[in-house]
Amino acid sequence: MFSQTVEYALRAVIHLAQYAPKARKTQDIAKATQVPAAYLTKVLQNLGAHGIVRLQRGVGGGVSLDRSPDQITILDIVNAVDPIQRITTCPLQLSNHGVRLCALHRRMDNALKGIEEAFGSTTMAELLKDPNRSTPLCEESP
Amino acid sequence: MFSQTVEYALRAVIHLAQYAPKARKTQDIAKATQVPAAYLTKVLQNLGAHGIVRLQRGVGGGVSLDRSPDQITILDIVNAVDPIQRITTCPLQLSNHGVRLCALHRRMDNALKGIEEAFGSTTMAELLKDPNRSTPLCEESP
DNA sequence: AACAAACAGGATAAGAATGTCAACTTTACG
DNA sequence: CGTAAAGTTGACATTCTTATCCTGTTTGTT
Numbered sequence: 001m002f003s004q005t006v007e008y009a010l011r012a013v014i015h016l017a018q019y020a021p022k023a024r025k026t027q028d029i030a031k032a033t034q035v036p037a038a039y040l041t042k043v044l045q046n047l048g049a050h051g052i053v054r055l056q057r058g059v060g061g062g063v064s065l066d067r068s069p070d071q072i073t074i075l076d077i078v079n080a081v082d083p084i085q086r087i088t089t090c091p092l093q094l095s096n097h098g099v100r101l102c103a104l105h106r107r108m109d110n111a112l113k114g115i116e117e118a119f120g121s122t123t124m125a126e127l128l129k130d131p132n133r134s135t136p137l138c139e140e141s142p
Numbered sequence: 143m144f145s146q147t148v149e150y151a152l153r154a155v156i157h158l159a160q161y162a163p164k165a166r167k168t169q170d171i172a173k174a175t176q177v178p179a180a181y182l183t184k185v186l187q188n189l190g191a192h193g194i195v196r197l198q199r200g201v202g203g204g205v206s207l208d209r210s211p212d213q214i215t216i217l218d219i220v221n222a223v224d225p226i227q228r229i230t231t232c233p234l235q236l237s238n239h240g241v242r243l244c245a246l247h248r249r250m251d252n253a254l255k256g257i258e259e260a261f262g263s264t265t266m267a268e269l270l271k272d273p274n275r276s277t278p279l280c281e282e283s284p
Numbered sequence: 285a286a287c288a289a290a291c292a293g294g295a296t297a298a299g300a301a302t303g304t305c306a307a308c309t310t311t312a313c314g
Numbered sequence: 315c316g317t318a319a320a321g322t323t324g325a326c327a328t329t330c331t332t333a334t335c336c337t338g339t340t341t342g343t344t
Contacts, residue, residue: 003331004331005332036332036333038334039333042332042333056340056341057339057341058339058340058342059342059343060341060342061341061342
């Protein structure tokens with residue numbers, strides 16, 4: 001349902017949020033999040049192009065968040081690497097479906113809207129301080 | 143977000159619901175729903191294997207619903223062709239995440255749960271008699 | 285300036301999803 | 315029984331996602 005790429009991107013950003021505002025090397029992120037390092041570089045490029053992370057080359061460089069963890073939602077990350085495509089027009093080319101969706105596609109779009117709302121209302125900061133759960137990505141007990 | 147295959151399957155079943163309990167030929171379904179005919183046969187096979195539709199060979203055969211339209215939900219169809227995979231265990235192999243998901247994956251799973259609930263509570267019959275919208279797949283005005 | 289650390293970017297490949305095709309089997313009916 | 319209608323099946327083609335690798339460029343340090 002959610003692509004691998006989305007999963008990887010979320011892991012990477014959460015990891016960075018844990019270290020914010022410090023930078024982390026791609027290799028270290030890859031190890032900590034169990035994401036293939038070579039592929040992670042692509043994902044991070046993408047996140048960089050969308051203003052989620054900042055990429056710094058050279059010695060002492062690395063990847064860091066471009067905003068504070070409470071200014072990055074799950075939706076920001078999802079939309080950066082694999083945007084949620086709301087259904088705004090009829091997927092068939094039916095003339096009278098263009099404006100108002102049929103019952104089916106209205107409900108499908110509603111489900112997408114639900115995801116957008118859920119993901120848009122949760123920030124990285126909230127994920128990290130969630131009291132009832134183990135810390136994302138971490139082995140340590142709660 | 144939802145695969146092409148899911149979209150095709152939903153179109154096909156809605157079309158069949160409009161004609162239920164009569165059978166329709168695959169070619170006719172393909173034309174009406176604008177789905178590639180050769181691929182639609184695969185999708186219909188799948189729906190047949192999951193007890194959504196009945197496939198009848200030979201002269202006068204075709205495809206028909208295996209249950210009445212009010213006994214088939216969107217979720218039934220989705221789960222037949224491209225099942226919603228709930229997140230029940232930590233995607234990483236973190237020992238202490240197995241039982242209770244971390245905040246991230248709990249929220250992702252919650253989004254999936256929302257979709258399941260929305261899709262599980264809507265039947266084909268309801269889609270067809272939705273008063274405020276144009277009929278699914280049909281050119282005719284409401 | 286030289287060097288090494290670290291990201292940048294293109295080529296490439298494996299795998300899954302989507303789509304096509306042709307030969308085969310079942311079935312109704314004259 | 316023969317024939318045409320209709321689904322069945324397996325092989326193949328195409329496109330997208332995921333993944334790898336190698337070479338280049340930037341940058342801090344000596």
